[in-house]
Amino acid sequence: MRHKKKVKKLQxxxxxxxxxxRNLCCSLLKYGKIETTLVKAKAMRPFMEHLIDIAxxxxxxNRRRAFAFLCDRKLVKKLFEDVAKxxxxxxxxxxxxxxxxxxxxxxxxxxxxxxxxxxQ
Numbered sequence: 001m002r003h004k005k006k007v008k009k010l011q012x013x014x015x016x017x018x019x020x021x022r023n024l025c026c027s028l029l030k031y032g033k034i035e036t037t038l039v040k041a042k043a044m045r046p047f048m049e050h051l052i053d054i055a056x057x058x059x060x061x062n063r064r065r066a067f068a069f070l071c072d073r074k075l076v077k078k079l080f081e082d083v084a085k086x087x088x089x090x091x092x093x094x095x096x097x098x099x100x101x102x103x104x105x106x107x108x109x110x111x112x113x114x115x116x117x118x119x120q
Contacts, residue, residue: 008043021047022069028095029075029083033114041097041113052094055084086118 010017024044027034036044051069054062058080067076087094098112 008039010039010043022071025051026070026072026075028113028115029070029079033112035100035110035112037103038097038099038109038111041111044113045095045097049092049094051079052083052087055079056088058084083115086115090118 010020012020020040021044024034024036024040025048028044028048047069051066054066063076063080066079067073070076070079083094094115095113096116098114100110100112102108103110
């Protein structure tokens with residue numbers, strides 16, 4: 001029984017799943033909005049929200065934690081200087097998932113995940 005096992009496996013092993021989530025987070029930081037399947041977007045959301053929570057407190061240790069996950073210095077800089085400043089006065093709900101059409105090849109539910117507007 002899978003009691004209290006909340007991780008979405010996405011039919012991948014641990015390393016492949018971790019790389020997929022990392023690449024989705026990097027793409028969201030780079031472009032601000034991406035289109036992916038609904039299940040991948042829901043699996044990626046907690047990781048992105050946690051990265052933004054880390055980035056709100058700008059310390060060397062937190063920058064190293066973000067770099068350990070993202071592996072890209074430019075994206076870490078963008079996360080700490082742009083994205084974290086946008087959400088400095090709110091405590092969650094940094095991303096939104098919008099369902100779109102189904103994919104024609106396999107009928108998978110597609111979704112757009114994007115950053116929400118910062119509270120003023």
